[in-house]
Each structure stands twice: as C-alpha cells, then as structure tokens.
Amino acid sequence: MDAANASALGLILNEILTNAVKHAFTNGRSGHLSLVVQGSDDHGTIRICDDGPGMPSAAPGRSIGTSLITRLARQAHAEATWEDNAPGTCVTITFPQTGVGS
Ligand SMILES: Nc1ncnc2c1ncn2[C@@H]1O[C@H](COP(=O)(O)OP(=O)(O)OP(=O)(O)O)[C@@H](O)[C@H]1O
Ligand SMILES: [Mg+2]
Numbered sequence: 001m002d003a004a005n006a007s008a009l010g011l012i013l014n015e016i017l018t019n020a021v022k023h024a025f026t027n028g029r030s031g032h033l034s035l036v037v038q039g040s041d042d043h044g045t046i047r048i049c050d051d052g053p054g055m056p057s058a059a060p061g062r063s064i065g066t067s068l069i070t071r072l073a074r075q076a077h078a079e080a081t082w083e084d085n086a087p088g089t090c091v092t093i094t095f096p097q098t099g100v101g102s
Contacts, residue, residue: 002098
C-alpha cells in the first residue's frame, strides 16, 4: 500500500494490539496473540486474534479506539471486521494492494 495509507494502517494495528493487551490480557493474564499477514494480487489481509474473554456481547458503545479504527480504515480504503474467536476476538483488516510505484 502507498505510504499515506500505510501510516493509517500502523495506527490501526497499534489500536488493535493495545486493545488486546488492555482487554484480553488484562491483570497479567497470559494467553496467545497471533498476527497473520496474507496478500493476493489485489488485496492484503492482516488478522489479529487473541484468546481472551471476547468482546462484550452487549455492545458497550464504541469508544474512541474502535471509532478510530473504523475511521482510519475508511480513510485508507480498508475495512476492519470483528469476529468471535471462541474464546477471544479476531480483528481482520482487508486493504487494497497497490503495486510498487503505483
Ligand atoms: N481484544 C478485545 N478483547 C475483549 N474485549 C475487547 C477487545 N477489544 C475491544 N474490546 C471491548 O470493546 C470495547 C471498546 O473498545 P475501544 O478500543 O473502542 O475502547 P477502549 O479500549 O475501552 O478505550 P480507548 O478509547 O482508550 O481505546 C472495550 O472497552 C472492550 O470492552
Ligand atoms: Mg481501545
């Protein structure tokens, strides 16, 4: 992806990883955090999964972090989706892949 969108992606990753540390591995709880990066001809995905307690089922109302992820993703022509990891949470970022120099 081009540099302008890459900086947005960096901020998105920072917020997702901060959320995992803050909400999945809270109070020194240990666990697993995985980050998988895949690319195809036209798009890339980054999938970050934790095995924490999962997102609260009753939506607590989005705080600044989640709103920031959604807004930055839109700005970078990317998409962020949340899924249950049973147990835990997976967040997948899908973004358009641009060729070098395009
Ligand atoms: N990986 C996760 N595991 C469990 N719960 C999560 C995870 N990520 C987010 N959450 C839940 O979603 C809520 C909203 O997340 P969000 O990042 O918007 O807010 P926050 O982290 O509480 O505050 P901040 O605005 O500082 O980011 C959190 O309060 C938490 O309950
Ligand atoms: Mg947060």
